[in-house]
Amino acid sequence: MTNTADIAIVGGGAAGLATAIFAARLMPGRSVVVLDGARKLGAKILISGGGRCNITNVVVTAADYCGGSPNVIKQVLAALPVDRTVAFFKELGVELYEEEHGKLFPKTNRARTVLEAMLGEANRLGVRILPEHRVTGIRPHAGRFEIDAGTGTLSAEKVVLTTGGQSFPKTGSDGLGYRLAEELGHTLVPPTPALVPLILDGESHVHLSGIAHDVELTVQAAERKPARARGALLWTHFGISGPVALDVSRYWHRACLEKREVTVFANFVPGEDAAAVEARLLALASTQPRAQLHNALARLLPARVADALLDAMGIPGTTLMAHLPKEFRRKVATALVRWPLPVRDSRGYAHAEATSGGVPLAEVETRGLGSRKCPGLHLAGEVLDVDGRIGGFNFQWAWASAWVVATALVRAVKPDEPAAG
Ligand SMILES: Cc1cc2nc3c(=O)[nH]c(=O)nc-3n(C[C@H](O)[C@H](O)[C@H](O)COP(=O)(O)OP(=O)(O)OC[C@H]3O[C@@H](n4cnc5c(N)ncnc54)[C@H](O)[C@@H]3O)c2cc1C
Secondary structure: OOOEEEEEEEOOOHHHHHHHHHHHHHOOOOOEEEEOOOOOOOHHHHHHHHHOOOOEEOOOOHHHEEEOOHHHHHHHHHHOOHHHHHHHHHHOOOOEEEOHHHEEEEOOOOHHHHHHHHHHHHHHOOOEEEOOOOOOEEEEEOOEEEEEOOOOEEEEEEEEEOOOOOOOHHHOOOOHHHHHHHHOOOOOEEEEEEOOOEEEOOOOOHHHOOOEEEEEEEEEEOOOOOEEEEEEEEEOOOEEEOHHHHHHHHHHHHHHHOOOOEEEEEEOOOOOOHHHHHHHHHHHHHHOOOOEHHHHHOOOOOHHHHHHHHHHHOOOOOOEHHHOOHHHHHHHHHHHHOEEEOEEEEOOHHHOOEEEEEEOHHHEOOOOOEEOOOOOEEEOHHHEOEEEOOOOHHHHHHHHHHHHHHHHHHHHHOOOOOOOO
16 A cells, blocks of 8 residues: 555544544545455445434433533534534435434435445545555654554554444444554543344243334333333344334443343333323223223323233233222223333444443543544544434544544644634
8 A cells, every 4th residue: 555644544434434434524735544354345325224324313401311411412513503414414325314203214225325325525626545454553653643554554644533332233333443542641431232122031922023112111220210212112033122222221221231230111101101101091991991990091102012012910811800809900000100020131343333431521622522541543433432313423533523523634634724624
């Protein structure tokens, strides 16, 4: 490889490609190189959003993220608001459309459109893209960096670490980036899988496999505020998946990591408490006394799920509403809004859509995401301790943090000129 560059970007995923494009646009004439260990770049973009790439969301706030300081997250998001993301992709020829929950997808419904547009723009701008260049070491040396990448060493003035997290390691993001960050003086908030399906103990979920319905899940970890999410839950042969299960998975993992006792509860009548559900059952008992309990519950949640709950409680579903004793009515109402799910584990990094943990935000400057440990190094994307919920938030973090880094690089190399954007 040509062995020098002004800016070397380590990791050519969402954040790395966006950083390369923004930096090359803002600093024409500067050489920008992207090194990636994978044979082909963008595997994660291609598999994202079920192959359709949920690029961002119409409303993105710091509350959609976990991890480090909400204030830093807020400032980074503010630097590249969603309308600018939409405009950016439009410039690349990728028009977006909105789906439920504000999710924005390319109109083609193909993630490949997104990847090809980004690679095309990077090429047009003269960014040098080097696949099969897995970086194994980054060393500060005489005011520059020496980067070991299998076939040789590249010298660069600035390095941007965009190596992602550890989820779906076969896409190339296997956690080596964390080690590189540590070698450059950073610490790590211990990583765990996030946005990952959960495995349940026992067998009772198995025959519910394939059923999806609206549920609120609560993760209650000892001495922690309960974490809640509402959305579609999908029962599977191993346990639970669907957006709501993925969204709470990080809390379960963080609690286990901290060795806290943790319980996961489901509210199958989201938005209602036990008293409201009991009142509904009571009203039904008076208007339809001959209705059977399992038919009454089937108005609130899928019949097979209702039957499974009644079985587990040992209450016959054929009980007539008029004959349902008060204590059973109360028991059923409580069970429907606070059903413990015996989570044993998650499906791990191989099935996780994100990683929680990473390089602490306290170790980077808010304004340009420059390393406080290693001058000249910047970090963007999932390698940082930020993880978003399902809905396009993780990509928005990648684009926004890439923009922040690119504008900081402009300031660093042209100190007399105001930053663009
Ligand atoms: C199945 C799945 C579906 C998803 N769907 C969505 C979605 O629809 N919307 C959304 O917002 N988010 C989604 N995500 C999350 C999103 O893909 C990530 O948050 C995002 O890709 C992170 O971007 P990144 O650039 O930081 O890291 P990555 O995209 O993971 O890119 C990191 C890159 O660094 C390279 N690399 C790693 N280590 C090295 C090294 N040592 N040397 C050289 N190169 C290296 C890797 O090969 C990779 O190309 C999904 C994730 C998965 C797994």
